[in-house]
Amino acid sequence: MHRQNFRPPTPPYPGSGVGGWGSGSSFWSTPGGGGPRPPSPRDGYGSPHHTPPYGPRSRPYGSSHSPRHGGSFPGGRFGSPSPGGYPGSYSKSPAGSQQQFGYSPGQQQTHPQGSPRTSTPFGSGRGREKRMSNEVESYFKPSMLEDPWAGLEPVSVVDISQQYSNTQTFTGKKGRYFC
Amino acid sequence: MRVAVAGCCHGELDKIYETLVLAEQRGPGPVDLLLCCGDFQAVRNEADLRCMAVPPKYRHMQTFYRYYSGEKKAPVLTIFIGGNHEASNHLQELPYGGWVAPNIYYLGLAGVVKYRGLRIGGISGIFKSHDYRKGHFEYPPYNSSTIRSIYHVRNIEVYKLKQLKQPMDVFLSHDWPRSIYHYGNKKQLLKTKSFFRQEVENNTLGSPAASELLDHLKPTYWFSAHLHVKFAAFMQHQANDKDQPAKATRFLALDKCLPHRDFLQIIEIEHDPSAPDCLEYDIEWLTILKATDDLINVTGRLWNMPENNGLHTRWDYSATEEAMKEVLEKLNHDLKVPYNFSVTAACYDPSKPQNQMQLIHRISPQTTEFCAQLGITDINVRLQKAKEEPHLCGEYEEQDDVESNDSGEPSEYNTDTSALSSINPDEILLDEEEEEEHSSASVQSDMNTPSIEPSSDQASDFSASFSDVRILPGSMIISSDDTLGSPIAREGKPGEALESGNGKDFIEVPLKRLSDEHEPEQRKKIKRRNQAIYTAVDDDDDAA
Numbered sequence: 028m029h030r031q032n033f034r035p036p037t038p039p040y041p042g043s044g045v046g047g048w049g050s051g052s053s054f055w056s057t058p059g060g061g062g063p064r065p066p067s068p069r070d071g072y073g074s075p076h077h078t079p080p081y082g083p084r085s086r087p088y089g090s091s092h093s094p095r096h097g098g099s100f101p102g103g104r105f106g107s108p109s110p111g112g113y114p115g116s117y118s119k120s121p122a123g124s125q126q127q128f129g130y131s132p133g134q135q136q137t138h139p140q141g142s143p144r145t146s147t148p149f150g151s152g153r154g155r156e157k158r159m160s161n162e163v164e165s166y167f168k169p170s171m172l173e174d175p176w177a178g179l180e181p182v183s184v185v186d187i188s189q190q191y192s193n194t195q196t197f198t199g200k201k202g203r204y205f206c
Numbered sequence: 207m208r209v210a211v212a213g214c215c216h217g218e219l220d221k222i223y224e225t226l227v228l229a230e231q232r233g234p235g236p237v238d239l240l241l242c243c244g245d246f247q248a249v250r251n252e253a254d255l256r257c258m259a260v261p262p263k264y265r266h267m268q269t270f271y272r273y274y275s276g277e278k279k280a281p282v283l284t285i286f287i288g289g290n291h292e293a294s295n296h297l298q299e300l301p302y303g304g305w306v307a308p309n310i311y312y313l314g315l316a317g318v319v320k321y322r323g324l325r326i327g328g329i330s331g332i333f334k335s336h337d338y339r340k341g342h343f344e345y346p347p348y349n350s351s352t353i354r355s356i357y358h359v360r361n362i363e364v365y366k367l368k369q370l371k372q373p374m375d376v377f378l379s380h381d382w383p384r385s386i387y388h389y390g391n392k393k394q395l396l397k398t399k400s401f402f403r404q405e406v407e408n409n410t411l412g413s414p415a416a417s418e419l420l421d422h423l424k425p426t427y428w429f430s431a432h433l434h435v436k437f438a439a440f441m442q443h444q445a446n447d448k449d450q451p452a453k454a455t456r457f458l459a460l461d462k463c464l465p466h467r468d469f470l471q472i473i474e475i476e477h478d479p480s481a482p483d484c485l486e487y488d489i490e491w492l493t494i495l496k497a498t499d500d501l502i503n504v505t506g507r508l509w510n511m512p513e514n515n516g517l518h519t520r521w522d523y524s525a526t527e528e529a530m531k532e533v534l535e536k537l538n539h540d541l542k543v544p545y546n547f548s549v550t551a552a553c554y555d556p557s558k559p560q561n562q563m564q565l566i567h568r569i570s571p572q573t574t575e576f577c578a579q580l581g582i583t584d585i586n587v588r589l590q591k592a593k594e595e596p597h598l599c600g601e602y603e604e605q606d607d608v609e610s611n612d613s614g615e616p617s618e619y620n621t622d623t624s625a626l627s628s629i630n631p632d633e634i635l636l637d638e639e640e641e642e643e644h645s646s647a648s649v650q651s652d653m654n655t656p657s658i659e660p661s662s663d664q665a666s667d668f669s670a671s672f673s674d675v676r677i678l679p680g681s682m683i684i685s686s687d688d689t690l691g692s693p694i695a696r697e698g699k700p701g702e703a704l705e706s707g708n709g710k711d712f713i714e715v716p717l718k719r720l721s722d723e724h725e726p727e728q729r730k731k732i733k734r735r736n737q738a739i740y741t742a743v744d745d746d747d748d749a750a
Binding site: 160162163164165166167168169170171172175176179180181182183184185187190191 | 221224225227228229232233234385388389390391409421436438439440441442443444452454456458463464465466467468469470471472473
């Protein structure tokens with residue numbers, strides 16, 4: 028299964044991305060390796076890290092940035108990756124498309140890269156895994172994969188505030204702001 | 207990218223990650239990010255456990271310590287905010303955010319970060335009006351008052367967040383923004399949680415501070431937890447500009463992590479494929495932090511944020527282009543959140559329990575590094591200095607804040623119902639004795655909580671009548687005995703629900719402003735009416 032590994036492969040950071048604070052300038056004009064070194068960890072309590080926290084390590088699930096299987100984004104927009112919150116725009120994003128949320132419950136999907144996990148919440152041993160998977164089944168609900176806003180129409184704040192006048196946090200005095 | 211959102215964790219990290227893995231298998235693919243909306247319970251050891259505001263029967267180590275030690279690793283980047291059940295001493299070490307374990311990031315008292323171009327903000331804690339305008343004066347070891355007030359939202363965090371101008375994609379709060387329930391299937395919500403009815407109709411359920419932020423930020427998504435129910439809403443904001451269409455927010459609250467509960471949701475959110483594949487600081491937020499560094503308050507005295515009223519030389523702390531460039535220079539043009547997690551506290555060892563572990567007010571090296579880089583103050587350093595030199599920084603208002611009580615200034619949130627008793631059977635009551643007074647549940651609609659299904663009832667729901675008249679219990683007497691383990695002033699959730707259908711003890715009074723300035727220590731005990739109908743829900747019973 029392709030897993031987006033949170034850690035970068037090696038420091039310094041390659042800096043290929045573009046940030047966004049509206050001006051369009053790039054944060055990554057220089058490789059980001061010039062940050063201050065963190066202080067040496069105070070590990071005096073002797074709780075060893077069984078796995079090194081960070082740093083270069085093998086990535087069992089392949090490289091990052093490859094497109095998701097089964098999911099295709101219409102091309103991320105720089106600076107405002109979200110649909111922007113405009114009414115109706117939700118349906119244009121992959122999030123709103125049926126192929127994402129119409130997933131049938133119970134359908135098994137094998138991981139394309141099927142690599143075994145090296146560190147998982149599951150224990151070792153098949154019997155234990157089977158017991159745990161039965162328990163996990165009781166936690167999972169197919170609705171977790173469905174669109175929670177399906178069927179909801181946007182409600183205007185203007186309509187509601189007319190009904191519920193005490194939504195205002197101001198005391199009514201103009202210009203007076205308690206924060 | 208696929209984002210998983212979790213409601214109240216209550217330390218059930220193993221279960222959440224296992225369920226997430228299963229959801230990945232059953233769904234369209236892997237999840238890139240997990241957002242957790244509080245009650246995370248990052249308990250490292252026995253001392254942390256003591257700093258968690260829960261009754262003894264809920265005081266369990268749970269599973270976080272295995273992630274802290276490195277025995278287990280979060281399978282996906284996890285970002286969380288604090289709720290009202292936390293290892294408060296641990297989170298206090300990271301007021302500006304930081305790693306609590308590899309791959310698990312705490313946003314801080316309030317924070318904004320970026321991941322793969324997605325702008326994620328959040329505010330920790332729950333709203334309580336009587337603590338809202340105080341500084342951050344608490345430090346471990348906590349007493350019966352500060353163990354609660356430590357997680358109460360403060361005006362300074364809301365003020366900082368309100369300086370943000372750029373669009374917000376995702377925002378997290380533990381308690382719900384007030385009024386959000388009017389934008390979803392309210393009827394269905396009240397079927398599941400009938401004891402919310404009064405507060406929903408009065409529009410007092412939820413946090414007014416969060417509501418203010420929702421109105422200001424207008425994020426694309428807002429996720430919450432706290433009330434242990436799944437609820438979706440779709441809010442269309444007022445358009446600021448005639449040329450630009452109105453923004454809309456999709457709100458989702460989730461349940462707590464138990465079998466057959468709606469505690470997890472997988473959502474597809476657009477991201478920027480060219481954005482870095484690592485967690486980054488947000489430059490606008492960092493700039494605001496730097497600008498507001500002078501506004502640090504580590505006393506319990508009430509104060510107001512600067513405003514344009516002639517009393518303050520500065521009231522606009524928003525990030526200018528120039529200021530952002532300066533901050534970027536300070537960070538050497540590297541906004542990547544450093545991977546500087548380290549184990550700084552003893553980790554729980556089940557084979558060697560330490561019941562007498564000492565509580566220490568720690569300075570986190572992560573916070574030290576962050577503050578040094580940005581040139582801002584670590585609140586905990588300031589607190590420790592003030593402890594040593596109380597005459598310089600004012601008295602340490604751990605408990606008695608008498609003068610502030612006489613200030614006469616009301617909370618601006620005059621519809622706070624925090625002092626009212628709660629009858630939410632889902633609530634984890636702080637005081638076990640109080641819980642045991644209750645009879646067995648009569649309202650167990652939570653047992654088989656269905657998923658909140660949107661329906662055509664949504665439109666008809668808004669014609670529900672509401673009352674302008676506040677309904678208060680017949681007697682509300684709050685005890686001054688406010689020590690842990692004894693009956694106390696109700697801690698509960700903001701805007702706690704009043705039971706409907708038992709109105710005989712209700713007294714209708716005009717909207718009355720509660721004495722929010724009183725410290726809990728000076729409060730009298732709330733006498734519950736209709737104690738017999740109160741439910742004492744054991745969480746274990748909910749696991750059908």
